[in-house]
Amino acid sequence: MNIHYTSINTGSNGNCFYIGNAGEAILVDVGIRKSVLLSRMESLGLSMNEIKGIFITHEHSDHIFGLRTLLNEFSIPIYTTPECYQQIRHLMPEELFRPIAANDQIAFQQFRVKSFAKQHDAANPFSIVVESGSGNIGVITDCGMLCHSLVNHFQQCQVVFLESNYCPEMLDNGRYPKFLKHRIKGGLGHLSNRQAKELVISHRHPQLQHLILSHLSGNNNRPQLVSDTFSGFESDFKVTVASRDINTDLFVLGEITVRKQTLRVEAPQQLGLWE
Numbered sequence: 562m563n564i565h566y567t568s569i570n571t572g573s574n575g576n577c578f579y580i581g582n583a584g585e586a587i588l589v590d591v592g593i594r595k596s597v598l599l600s601r602m603e604s605l606g607l608s609m610n611e612i613k614g615i616f617i618t619h620e621h622s623d624h625i626f627g628l629r630t631l632l633n634e635f636s637i638p639i640y641t642t643p644e645c646y647q648q649i650r651h652l653m654p655e656e657l658f659r660p661i662a663a664n665d666q667i668a669f670q671q672f673r674v675k676s677f678a679k680q681h682d683a684a685n686p687f688s689i690v691v692e693s694g695s696g697n698i699g700v701i702t703d704c705g706m707l708c709h710s711l712v713n714h715f716q717q718c719q720v721v722f723l724e725s726n727y728c729p730e731m732l733d734n735g736r737y738p739k740f741l742k743h744r745i746k747g748g749l750g751h752l753s754n755r756q757a758k759e760l761v762i763s764h765r766h767p768q769l770q771h772l773i774l775s776h777l778s779g780n781n782n783r784p785q786l787v788s789d790t791f792s793g794f795e796s797d798f799k800v801t802v803a804s805r806d807i808n809t810d811l812f813v814l815g816e817i818t819v820r821k822q823t824l825r826v827e828a829p830q831q832l833g834l835w836e
């Protein structure tokens with residue numbers, strides 16, 4: 562079966578990604594309300610019954626906000642590091658915890674999930690690459706720097722959700738306090754538009770098909786800026802700037818076609834996060 566992928570939501574206001582198909586799928590992070598998650602999945606023709614595991618990359622609220630209420634209704638295994646679990650154990654039944662290392666491989670029937678360590682100010686955080694017979698899909702957000710591990714995994718992916726969090730000039734000239742500016746652009750914060758572009762220029766897979774710019778800041782970035790930054794690549798691969806307010810279309814790995822058009826479901830939530 563084809564592997565589908567979509568951003569249910571991404572941004573410093575909440576992150577949740579879907580990868581898989583009707584037989585078997587995973588979510589990466591649950592940083593949005595359960596009601597928003599379920600309605601957006603329904604609009605895409607997706608069901609929670611498909612979800613065989615949820616990967617929680619780290620404990621920041623834009624990655625776990627909806628976890629407790631989701632697990633009140635659905636019993637789904639949670640894959641995360643023991644260090645992250647210590648931070649989120651109050652949100653979930655212990656029996657759902659599936660410990661993984663930051664550098665690990667978890668086999669499902671139709672694909673394999675490879676986790677890898679990243680530089681971010683959280684408890685043993687990781688990102689993932691989903692490997693399937695049709696190609697590899699990376700979910701790479703919340704990275705403070707272009708470390709060796711990130712570069713190595715990025716270049717294996719034909720499809721990538723890649724963080725493009727902030728515009729350096731907007732951050733420098735913006736209203737955030739100094740310590741927060743340093744947190745964001747320090748080595749344990751987030752990737753800027755410039756860093757994401759540098760990564761794409763120097764290290765992309767020769768057959769990169771689809772780049773989905775993700776985890777945009779609400780205060781220090783604009784979708785149009787990101788779109789302009791990556792406009793030169795559109796003859797080489799598909800470029801999508803994922804919205805902070807709505808899901809992307811449901812794409813098919815290797816086909817870049819849309820299974821079902823998106824519907825606007827409801828107004829975005831605001832968590833008021835300093836990211």
Ligand SMILES: [Zn+2]
Pocket residue numbers: 572573576621623624703776836
């Ligand atoms: Zn985040």
Ligand SMILES: [Zn+2]
Pocket residue numbers: 619621681683703
């Ligand atoms: Zn984070």
